[in-house]
Amino acid sequence: MSELSQLSPQPLWDIFAKICSIPHPSYHEEALAEYVVGWAKAQGFWVERDQVGNILIRKPATAGMENRTPVALQAHLDMVPQKNNDTVHDFTKDPIQPYVDGEWVKARGTTLGADNGIGMASALAVLADNSLTHGPLEVLLTMTEESGMDGAFGLQPDWLQADILINTDSEEEGEIYMGCAGGIDFITTLPLQREAVPANFETLKLTLKGLKGGHSGADIHLGLGNANKLLARFLAAHAAELDIRLISFTGGTLRNAIPREAFATLAVDSHKVDALKSAAAHFQATLQNELGMKEKNVTVVSEPLAHQGEALTADSRDRFINLLNSTPNGVIRNSDVAKGVVETSLNVGVVTMAQDSAEIICLIRSLIDTGKDWVVETLTSLGALAGAKTAPKGGYPGWQPDADSPIMALTRKTYEALFGKTPNIQVIHAGLECGLFKKPYPNMDMVSIGPTITGPHSPDEQVHIESVGLYWKLLTALLNVVPEKA
Template sequence: MSELSQLSPQPLWQIFADICAIPHPSYHEEALANHLVAWAKEKGLHVERDAVGNVLIRKKASRGFENRKPVVLQAHLDMVPQKNNDTDHDFTKDPIQAYVDGDWVKARGTTLGADNGIGMASALAVLADDSVTHGPLEVLLTMTEEAGMEGAFGLQPGWLQGDILINTDSEEEGEIYMGCAGGIDFITTLPLSREAVPAGHEIIRLTLKGLKGGHSGGDIHLGLGNANKLLARFLFGHAQELGLRVLDLNGGTLRNAIPREAFATLAVPAANVGKLQSLAQEYQAILKSELAAVEKNLTILTEPGHSDAKALSADSQKRFIALLNGTPNGVIRMSDEVKGVVETSLNVGVVTTNDQEAQIICLIRSLIDSGKDSVVSTLNALGQLAGAKVEAKGSYPGWKPDASSPVMHLVRETYQKLFDATPNIMVIHAGLECGLFKKPYPDMDMVSIGPTITGPHSPDEQVHIGSVGQYWQLLTALLKAIPEKD
């Protein structure tokens, strides 16, 4: 981590290096939370945790700033665990191997966790650096944001004392976010029947890999390949022609990450193995042409396999492949109200099969509730046609834009003074916790800012070093500019 500790500003980068050293994927943030509680106590800061594990640290105002409006700096503790297929890494045990590559900080073969580790580090750096001038300050670090916003759901009224909340989970320097999409998980479960693999069949492992993946909100408009959907398209087009029998089909690992890989174990009549291989290569060429601008490393492999599993019955296989192929994916509608921003989308994030059932897990996002409802209705209808069980759960609200927000106007003015440039006022299609915070704290004024992070939720994740410096300048200047209480 020595490379990171030499970057400026300090101590932000040193704190980020320390965060990288402690494993903290979703549902495994406890070690990091305990470390930060001990860190706060060492510095003589007030620290406490709530019933769901959120961490709250308080610091008194700088001298002369006691009468400023109190501010909450907010980040989430967990990171998305994604790695390349050839990377040996256990996110629950191994540190993130972060390194400097020119103007960027990256990780070796895994997600970096700059989402939201840099925001977390910036909030902690404000606590650690007594030269930063601020009013009464709280730092709120929430649990399990990436896997369902559980910490934000559990936040109780009356705990926070701040009038203003600055969320640090945005990913583009020069943009100020004042609204975001809401979301809901949708799970389709299809019962499967199985039968013995017919005689004269060979087992083939079909792999579609090498896709970029990415954030299922912030990257959904980029036209990236979805491995689950692309594999389903091939099987729907050729299973009957080749006499294929599906033994299993699995792809993706997280509902909020665009899946980079999908795998099917197939029983193929021996006479058709060569034709399967030929069609797979033809399909690879088609996809490389279709997705040439965004997917440079797409690969389809057909390799000899082994499995003792029974094959899906003809009826189960037909319904499963049709259901997966027919499930919509990607941008459903662009916003009329906020030009250039996706209104409604969904990501076919995870597909799994076992002996008894197949499961398709999607994450639906929308700026408007009716957009979510429309996609839920579509998936309900598809499930009904396929004879599947359906469940929509974990709904969380969007963050409604407030064009009159005083803190948003203050951020814009501060940015203009610092950099002689006008920042973009934005609504993001990704989910931010602000929408959930508005329920227990409806009168709190909120805004979201951050440095430039590309490829979040994928092993291509990287953070721009220069933008972290600009973000730090903005954050510290903003804290100094917070007005006095009314």
């Protein structure tokens, strides 16, 4: 039995433990999808998959509630695969190892997948619990949300019968979400030229690590370090001074996760090795002074390497470093409408370098389309100055808030009745799938709720146990009070 089986509500936690046992990172959700379909069939539910792999399960209304407005509970099947540097884990093969730590559930050395595994578990637990009362019910589980919202993009009209959709992908108990940011990927490809490293040069690997990382939307305002940007800052300060020959640069693994680590392979004259090491130590002290309140474990390490091949020419080195160092990152603008909410941001998520080119992948988010356009234009201009090719890709719309939403008002009223306090009605600076659902289902009334999850998209991810119980109480009560269909 899982340690989680001792928690309440037990059916939800038991299902979540099962979800953790089946690998399901983005683009590798098929085993979990097959399990869910088999589970639904064994329960006697109607279940179907569409052309992109989304799962739809239907459960009839409780007796006497057949005339209630049909509701769809929605979650996504995939999780973000992030691990600590010293953790040995293959997300495509190894199960997540959840454990209880006081008031929280965490995972051993990896992301937990509470985003959106708890939401998925709650939807399946509702289906499994015949003591609950509800109207006609659907559960929609979408494919590959974290790496491009593939399932939401592929959702077809006239498949869902529900008029109300409850998204379960929010991450703060006591908050009700009625809108979210849209986003777009931006890829910059810089051509590079190389030359031989002089014979008297020594090769080193420079590593910047120990950052917290996190969700590139929900955590972007927290002032966390971005490893790609910080290592570029160091190189910009010292490349010319120390005549650094840059051989390679890599950092980050996902465009929607704030990078925790970045690596540069470089060569310097043997007489300047000590100066490089001293500069790295000084930079570490600088970062600890600047970021120490948020990033207590930031570290800059240099270590010798065997000869690694050709280095960039001085021109390619400078264009790459200057481009990466000058690329904006973090909060671009706060919203004037939704107080306390970021309007526009970007995350310099992944940097890779091949023999003849370097690639920088950013994720831009904004509550308004013109905000996205502004950042796209800025990055396009920077690319042009550096002689790089630029390509925005995979844009998706935001979820426009509806202040007159009946399900939002009902959720707020239900929360107040249950807990004796008023929830916060929020717009979230993260990409929920609701905006995309509005295209095939323009008249669907939507709301998003969830438990408290901190550190999503990082190995620090954890879900607050008590908040899961409160979320479950709200969700099941809400299903009970959905009004009759007009």
